[in-house]
Amino acid sequence: xxxxxxxxxxxxxxxxxxxxxxxxxxxxxxxxxxxxxxxxxxxxxxxxxxxxxxxxxxxxxxxxxxxxxxxxxxxxxxxxxxxxxxxxxxxxxxxxxxxxxxxxxxxxxxxxxxxxxxxxxxxxxxxxxxxxxxxxxxxxxxxxxxxxxxxxxxxxxxxxxxxxxxxxxxxxxxxxxxxxxxxxxxxxxxxxxxxxxxxxxxxxxxxxxxxxxxxxxxxxxxxxxxxxxxxxxxxxxxxxxxxxxxxxxxxxxxxxxxxxxxxxxxxxxxxxxxxxxxxxxxxxxxxxxxxxxxxxxxxxxxxxxxxxxxxxxxxxxxxxxxxxxxxxxxxxxxxxxx
Amino acid sequence: xxxxxxxxxxxxxxxxxxxxxxxxxxxxxxxxxxxxxxxxxxxxxxxxxxxxxxxxxxxxxxxxxxxxxxxxxxxxxxxxxxxxxxxxxxxxxxxxxxxxxxxxxxxxxxxxxxxxxxxxxxxxxxxxxxxxxxxxxxxxxxxxxxxxxxxxxxxxxxxxxxxxxxxxxxxxxxxxxxxxxxxxxxxxxxxxxxxxxxxxxxxxxxxxxxxxxxxxxxxxxxxxxxxxxxxxxxxxxxxxxxxxxxxxxxxxxxxxxxxxxxxxxxxxxxxxxxxxxxxxxxxxxxxxxxxxxxxxxxxxxxxxxxxxxxxxxxxxxxxxxxxxxxxxxxxxxxxxxx
DNA sequence: TTGTCCGGTGGGAACGTTCCCAAACGGCGA
DNA sequence: TCGCCGTTTGGGAACGTTCCCACCGGACAA
Numbered sequence: 001x002x003x004x005x006x007x008x009x010x011x012x013x014x015x016x017x018x019x020x021x022x023x024x025x026x027x028x029x030x031x032x033x034x035x036x037x038x039x040x041x042x043x044x045x046x047x048x049x050x051x052x053x054x055x056x057x058x059x060x061x062x063x064x065x066x067x068x069x070x071x072x073x074x075x076x077x078x079x080x081x082x083x084x085x086x087x088x089x090x091x092x093x094x095x096x097x098x099x100x101x102x103x104x105x106x107x108x109x110x111x112x113x114x115x116x117x118x119x120x121x122x123x124x125x126x127x128x129x130x131x132x133x134x135x136x137x138x139x140x141x142x143x144x145x146x147x148x149x150x151x152x153x154x155x156x157x158x159x160x161x162x163x164x165x166x167x168x169x170x171x172x173x174x175x176x177x178x179x180x181x182x183x184x185x186x187x188x189x190x191x192x193x194x195x196x197x198x199x200x201x202x203x204x205x206x207x208x209x210x211x212x213x214x215x216x217x218x219x220x221x222x223x224x225x226x227x228x229x230x231x232x233x234x235x236x237x238x239x240x241x242x243x244x245x246x247x248x249x250x251x252x253x254x255x256x257x258x259x260x261x262x263x264x265x266x267x268x269x270x271x272x273x274x275x276x277x278x279x280x281x282x283x284x285x286x287x288x289x290x291x292x293x294x295x296x297x298x299x300x301x302x303x304x305x306x307x308x309x310x311x312x313x314x315x316x317x318x319x320x321x322x323x324x325x326x327x328x329x330x331x332x333x334x335x336x337x338x
Numbered sequence: 339x340x341x342x343x344x345x346x347x348x349x350x351x352x353x354x355x356x357x358x359x360x361x362x363x364x365x366x367x368x369x370x371x372x373x374x375x376x377x378x379x380x381x382x383x384x385x386x387x388x389x390x391x392x393x394x395x396x397x398x399x400x401x402x403x404x405x406x407x408x409x410x411x412x413x414x415x416x417x418x419x420x421x422x423x424x425x426x427x428x429x430x431x432x433x434x435x436x437x438x439x440x441x442x443x444x445x446x447x448x449x450x451x452x453x454x455x456x457x458x459x460x461x462x463x464x465x466x467x468x469x470x471x472x473x474x475x476x477x478x479x480x481x482x483x484x485x486x487x488x489x490x491x492x493x494x495x496x497x498x499x500x501x502x503x504x505x506x507x508x509x510x511x512x513x514x515x516x517x518x519x520x521x522x523x524x525x526x527x528x529x530x531x532x533x534x535x536x537x538x539x540x541x542x543x544x545x546x547x548x549x550x551x552x553x554x555x556x557x558x559x560x561x562x563x564x565x566x567x568x569x570x571x572x573x574x575x576x577x578x579x580x581x582x583x584x585x586x587x588x589x590x591x592x593x594x595x596x597x598x599x600x601x602x603x604x605x606x607x608x609x610x611x612x613x614x615x616x617x618x619x620x621x622x623x624x625x626x627x628x629x630x631x632x633x634x635x636x637x638x639x640x641x642x643x644x645x646x647x648x649x650x651x652x653x654x655x656x657x658x659x660x661x662x663x664x665x666x667x668x669x670x671x672x673x674x675x676x
Numbered sequence: 677t678t679g680t681c682c683g684g685t686g687g688g689a690a691c692g693t694t695c696c697c698a699a700a701c702g703g704c705g706a
Numbered sequence: 707t708c709g710c711c712g713t714t715t716g717g718g719a720a721c722g723t724t725c726c727c728a729c730c731g732g733a734c735a736a
Binding site: 020055061 | 691692693694695
């Protein structure tokens with residue numbers, strides 16, 4: 001039964017006894033169609049089980065009704081990082097409402113990078129969502145030059161020109177550090193993310209400013225930088241303990257790294273939270289299940305996802321629409337590690 | 339500079355002083371082109387920065403070079419379930435090699451389901467990958483009827499007709515139960531997944547057969563069924579303890595549910611593994627971080643992903659290719675919960 | 677020389693839409 | 707009755723490719 005030729009708009013027109021154009025108008029919800037014609041067309045469509053061919057439509061409208069979500073994954077973090085999954089969820093929810101397809105592009109190496117730009121050049125998508133951008137990543141600029149609507153989750157730097165949505169990283173870090181100080185901690189170290197990312201720098205800045213404002217030390221010896229992986233967190237914790245044996249608290253820039261830090265602390269026999277308090281960032285699933293459960297800064301990741309999607313659809317709909325910069329609030333979730 | 343009209347194949351032809359067809363041939367790597375013509379075309383392409391329009395190509399070839407990965411998500415499991423992320427990773431890796439785009443479709447409700455079938459009917463994809471199929475899901479049959487190449491991760495039932503890849507669920511469960519028995523456990527209960535899924539039934543069957551073969555009880559009172567969520571695992575554990583207070587081991591059909599079970603056991607003051615041993619399934623990130631770390635059955639999820647993608651590409655390339663049924667081995671990972 | 681073949685080439689048609697425009701239709705006022 | 711206007715309609719062209727086929731020219735055998 002699957003062998004039958006798919007009906008085209010012509011078939012429908014013939015069946016309904018009208019012209020191609022009228023069918024097209026009905027499909028696209030134009031008002032300039034008589035009720036009679038509309039009824040005939042709708043009936044024909046139903047009988048023939050007609051579905052418009054979106055490729056043909058795309059050729060003439062030069063719209064594909066699909067957008068790309070680009071996730072650079074050199075660190076192979078999708079998988080361990082629930083962050084990406086949550087973004088995907090949010091994006092998908094927002095897109096579903098607009099009947100836009102989601103093309104997922106995991107970019108691991110240069111070859112895949114080239115493929116991505118080519119695919120974009122082929123105009124297979126109407127716009128691009130970029131997640132986890134690094135400061136000197138050429139991709140955002142490239143997309144901007146091509147004139148393709150682009151929205152970032154995060155930003156390259158504080159003066160990012162492209163539309164973007166991110167959470168209040170500095171503020172979240174400040175809350176975390178204040179919390180630790182309020183619990184009487186004196187020496188608050190930090191494990192930061194890769195410093196070529198604004199997320200990492202902003203969280204570090206929040207840590208530093210809060211400590212300085214409170215009259216505490218916030219020098220570089222209290223900073224170890226990880227790469228947002230568990231192993232990275234472990235190594236950073238090790239070097240911190242060595243560097244600053246007297247530390248009694250650590251603010252870690254992600255839950256996954258914090259989990260690594262916990263492993264190292266346990267290995268070294270330092271009690272959490274008795275001897276060392278730990279606060280993470282993200283409130284990912286791992287935070288609830290680590291040992292002990294992790295105090296952490298929750299960020300509205302799914303909302304970030306749906307918001308970048310919304311903004312992108314807006315820019316696709318109206319290329320002249322102004323660029324938007326959105327900062328979403330974070331929230332401290334206190335558990336047993338602090 | 340982005341304002342310039344994109345060059346078409348005609349522009350290139352004119353520039354190179356050849357016909358459209360010759361340009362097309364060069365692009366598609368045909369042998370029937372003289373070296374001279376080929377060189378001229380390639381030069382023109384480079385000068386003009388020409389990229390073929392894939393939509394136009396798709397219209398005539400009726401190929402889109404993209405496939406859909408469908409993830410039903412009524413249980414909102416992407417996010418908590420690293421399983422899906424790993425599948426996505428595997429699929430993406432395999433597709434990258436074939437220059438095929440990946441359309442991600444999260445299907446939460448009926449509306450999104452309809453959108454999916456419509457999108458498929460519009461021929462926006464060359465094939466479909468289906469993850470986490472339930473026994474009476476109409477979708478696989480629908481796709482089969484439409485004649486669209488379809489490959490499943492998992493299967494509807496043991497006599498699945500569509501191509502599919504799954505791990506040795508019964509075998510994995512058997513290994514887990516044998517392990518528990520070897521540790522001297524006598525009353526091995528189980529928390530199964532939703533019984534309208536073959537994964538769940540197979541794991542349950544592995545549990546049952548192993549116990550029976552060893553001469554142990556394997557009756558229904560030892561079975562509680564969850565829904566692959568943490569809360570479900572918690573509730574199931576609660577009912578098991580009530581039903582079978584003397585149990586000294588539980589085989590749980592997923593790590594996420596096992597994490598829930600651990601929470602409940604702790605709440606009830608039952609030591610793990612001293613009083614109750616727990617074994618999960620998946621070896622997801624949560625297994626390493628639960629308290630205590632979880633003994634679990636590892637399944638090669640990423641490999642499942644890349645394999646379904648491979649098989650799908652094969653079926654798209656040759657619709658007559660035989661259906662394939664692949665079972666991948668599992669492996670027990672012993673940690674501290676057993 | 678003539679005929680045959682074959683590598684190389686390019687123009688026309690087709691894919692299934694949307695958009696532009698001209699034309700048909702009907703009603704209404706003069 | 708005629709002319710005008712607004713609503714509704716449909717045919718032609720276009721979007722940028724690929725595919726089919728016919729053609730061209732040179733090499734080679736007869």
